[in-house]
Amino acid sequence: MGVNGQKFGMWNCFRGIHRRKGKKTALDLTAPASDAILKNRKNTWIQLAGHPGGFAPAGPNTIWKKRYTKDNNETQAYEALMEDTAHSIVPLFYREVEYNSEYFIEIEDLLQHFTDPSIMDVKMGIRTFLESEVSNTALRKDLYDKMVALDPAAPTDEERQSQSITKLRYMQFRENESSTAEFGFRIEALRMSGETPSTNLKRVKSKEQIHGILSKFVNNSRVVQQDLVRRLKEVKQHIEDSPFFMSHELIGCSVLVMHDKYDKCGVWVIDFSKTNPIQDGCEISHRLPWQIGNHEDGFLFGLDNLMQFFSDIEIKEELTENIEPSHVIADS
Incomplete structure (x- = not known):
């Protein structure tokens, strides 16, 4: 070991x-x-x-x-x-x-x-949300506005037309904003x-x-x-x-x-x-x-x-000067 x-x-x-x-x-x-x-x-x-x-x-x-x-x-x-x-x-x-x-x-x-x-x-x-938190399929304008504030290009054409999204859509959008969804x-x-x-x-x-x-x-x-x-x-x-x-x-x-x-x-x-x-x-x-x-x-x-x-982190090995054997101090 x-x-x-x-x-x-x-x-x-x-x-x-x-x-x-x-x-x-x-x-x-x-x-x-x-x-x-x-x-x-x-x-x-x-x-x-x-x-x-x-x-x-x-x-x-x-x-x-x-x-x-x-x-x-x-x-x-x-x-x-x-x-x-x-x-x-x-x-x-x-x-x-x-x-x-x-x-x-x-x-x-x-x-x-x-x-x-x-x-x-x-x-x-x-995912960092409970299934019960996204079970409601009601469309919400407040969540659409939050999504647009974070990323104006995120809504689909249909969402832009309705100006609303479900909570599940919003939560999954947030997960995709970080490394959560992919990694x-x-x-x-x-x-x-x-x-x-x-x-x-x-x-x-x-x-x-x-x-x-x-x-x-x-x-x-x-x-x-x-x-x-x-x-x-x-x-x-x-x-x-x-x-x-x-x-x-x-x-x-x-x-x-x-x-x-x-x-x-x-x-x-x-x-x-x-x-x-x-x-x-x-x-x-x-x-x-x-x-x-x-x-x-x-x-x-x-x-x-x-x-x-x-x-996968690459550790950069530090270069050290060669020390002559006569200069090495033995451990006590």
């Missing part, structure tokens, strides 16, 4: 120990003391993800994520995942919390294991170590644009590149072997990717608010094209492509 592989294996082992301890001490965590802390967004992961004000530091090494929907899908998903074979590829879940008449979930702050990391949030799947993922946000986050990336679409961002992200480090590809493969294997993942639609889920100056790397699946069990008993592969009713989401199709993009 080599030195770097040993470091990676030890890192996974450390997280496993942390998880077992965390589950025993879940009820001892400290809740935020006031509303002010809910506005404290110093944590870089918090800055990258979700709605403004939707995340807050909580107890030691945990964060709160606000629940925006009436249902508790995300809570149920995390509770199930803590007992699933794929529990190691998601943040540790502690509990659901009611605070000032609002609901939050308390989960592991993944940044606790890193030193000023570079972070990338990748939205997965060939099954899109880069939502990026933060390089020591820099401010970049979130205006949703229209990154071409292979060249994606390669450029991923090349920047690995910072010309072959160690980081190889470890991230290895971890992505592990995530894929966990998903394929998971009773939970293979029986749920994975809509709106993200892959969170991190590495720091010590070449410590990590990849996790996050965001389960739109993750629903497949009720009608059909099987999904997470790779097939979507048609209404087949529940396919393209998560693994996107993960396969993301792995390939990372694998």
Whole structure:
């Protein structure tokens, strides 16, 4: 496995120990003391993800994520995942919390294991909307106007004549504006170590644009590149072997990717608010094209492509001067 592989294996082992301890001490965590802390967004992961004000530091090494929907899908998903074979590829879940008449979930702050990391949030799947969200076939002028504002050339002649489109048409138009439709993922946000986050990336679409961002992200480090590809493969294997993942639609889920100056790397699946069990008993592969009713989401199709993009990054080897043997200092 080599030195770097040993470091990676030890890192996974450390997280496993942390998880077992965390589950025993879940009820001892400290809740935020006031509303002010809910506005404290110093944590870089918090800055990258979700709605403004939707995340807050909580107890030691945990964060709160606000629940925006009436249902508790995300809570149920995390509770199930803590007992699933794929529990190691998601943040540790502690509990659901009611605070000032609002609901939050308390989960592991993944940044606790890193030193000023570079972070990338990748939205997965060939669709990021639920089938129920596009079941209404009514024509809407407001969605037509939104589409024209983004791309005046997008409407068909028929749509121009009616000045309206369905929600499904609009949502698929939006998916085609990014790399979602073609590659099954899109880069939502990026933060390089020591820099401010970049979130205006949703229209990154071409292979060249994606390669450029991923090349920047690995910072010309072959160690980081190889470890991230290895971890992505592990995530894929966990998903394929998971009773939970293979029986749920994975809509709106993200892959969170991190590495720091010590070449410590990590990849996790996050965001389960739109993750629903497949009720009608059909099987999904997470790779097939979507048609209404087949529940396919393209998560693994996107993960396969993301792995390939990372694998294809060309690392520029730095030239080093030859050192005479007499000048080499032996390791102590």
